[in-house]
Amino acid sequence: MNNKAPIGIFDSGIGGLTVMKDIVEHLPSYDYLYLGDSARTPYGNRSFESIYQFTLQCVKFLFKQNCSLIILACNTASAKALRTIQQRDLPTIAPEKRVLGVIRPTAEVIGLHSDTGHVGVLGTSGTVQSGSYEIEIAQQFPNLSIYQQACxxxxxxxxxxxxxxxGADYFVTKYLDQLQQQSPAIDTLLLACTHYPLLLPKIRHTLDSNISVLSQGPIVAASLEDYLQRHPEIDEKCSTNGTHRFLTTDAPELFDQHTSTFFGQTVESEFVKV
Known part of the structure; x- marks a missing residue:
């Protein structure tokens, strides 16, 4: 009996496709099942309880598709739901399965990119208010000074x-100026939202050339490869036919209209109820 299944990738909508794109480029042999909760997006301005309940519902749905490993590509879900799901729910509903986020992998490497010890985090209001990046980065690099800016x-x-x-130039400049006013010594910026890499050309044009800008996709992809190497018991449950499947909780035609922007190619998604 073949118990292998795709790696699940979850996002509150379509933005997580930027992370999936980097994962697929880095680990092309695996099968991937993407679920976007487009019917309830955005998560960023919702309560902790709502984000937790929505995320848990989607995680359970992916478990029913036999996924043994799920990546929460959504920063808000990673910030507000991941820890509770890992500590409270997984031991009861699926102790043999794993759910990973995008915050920890980033926190583990961000300090390696800064010379001044001053790091900026750009995210949604929900991600910034959660304080998750400050907590995780402080555990890895306690001497770093972290400055956050909601965008x-x-x-x-x-x-x-x-x-x-x-017209986008105004808002790019506005938030970057507000962040740099907190500390002129910031030399590393983290784009802590899956949508933000699409603004990278304007962000780089606005900033001094000596400031590093990190997108999460390549970091998460490298971290996933390392995780699978360290956990062969999970890796052996992941199927490797190089297939990609896309699911959405809203109209597939609306989802598909945006995929080339985020994923680099058009896809045909399927509607599901979670």
Whole structure:
């Protein structure tokens, strides 16, 4: 009997496709099952309890698809739901399965990129308010100074295909200025939202060339490879046919309209109820 199944990738909507794109490029042989909870996106302005319940429902759905490993590509879900799911739910509902997030892998390496010890985190209001990055980074690099900036207009700009338009320059400059006012010594910026890499050209154009800008996708992809090497008991449960399947809780045609922007190619998604 073949118990192998795809690696599940979950996001509150479509932004997690930027992370999946890097994972697929880094680990192309695996099968992947993407679930976007587009019917309830965005998660960033919702309560802790709502985000936890929504995320848990989607995790359980992916478990029913036999996924033994799930990546929460959503920063808000990673910040507000992951720890509770790992500590409270998994031991009861699926002790042999694993759910990983995007915050820990980033926190484990961000300090290696900074010379000044001053790091900026750009995220949604929900991610910033959770304080998750401050907590995780402090555990790995206690001497780093962390400065956070919420960028509430960046996701709408990307989802409305305005991220390359001249009007986006105002909001890119606004939030970067607010962050740098907190500390002129910041030399490393983390894009702590899956939508933000699409604004990277404008971000780099606005910043001094000596400031490093990190996107999460490549970091998460490298961390996943390391995790699978260290946990062969999980790796052997992951199927390797190089297939990709996309599920959405909203209209597939709406989901599919945006995939080329985030994933680099068009896809055909399927509607599901979780």
């Amino acid at each position: 509430p207009m960046w996701v709408p700009l990307v989802e409305n295909h305005e991220h390359n338009a001249p």
